[in-house]
Amino acid sequence: MKIICSLTGLFVVIFLLTGCTSVGNLGIVTKPSADAASLLKSGRAYKELGPAEGEACRHFLLAVIPWGDSSFSTAVNNALAEKGGDALVNVTVSSSLYGFIPIYIVYTYTCTTVKGIAVKFQ
Secondary structure, eight states: OHHHHHHHHHHHHHHHEEEEEEEEEEEEEEOTTSOHHHHHHHTOOEEEEEEEEEEEEEEEETTTEEEEOOOHHHHHHHHHHHHTOSEEEEEEEEEEEEEEGGGTTTEEEEEEEEEEEEEEEO
């Protein structure tokens, strides 16, 4: 009986917390204000600044009142601001949506996370 209660409790907790994540990879990502094509064509040297990670989240209240910015470009800017870089190489992007079943309509949020190696063009 104790095992059944424990399994029921575990099932309830898993059921109440739901989420969905998708992941992708990119080669190089620059700041939105940069001209990536000219940077690549010019063959400019760069310096690796190390690993960088940025996140951008958007929240929803009552499923219709949003605040925040979960865009890819905001996550990239946050990662580059951390290291002072111009671009990210070997980038991994993940986008997640979180909802809480009993209050799913009341509150949810989505986040975009980027990870990569920050570089500074010389």
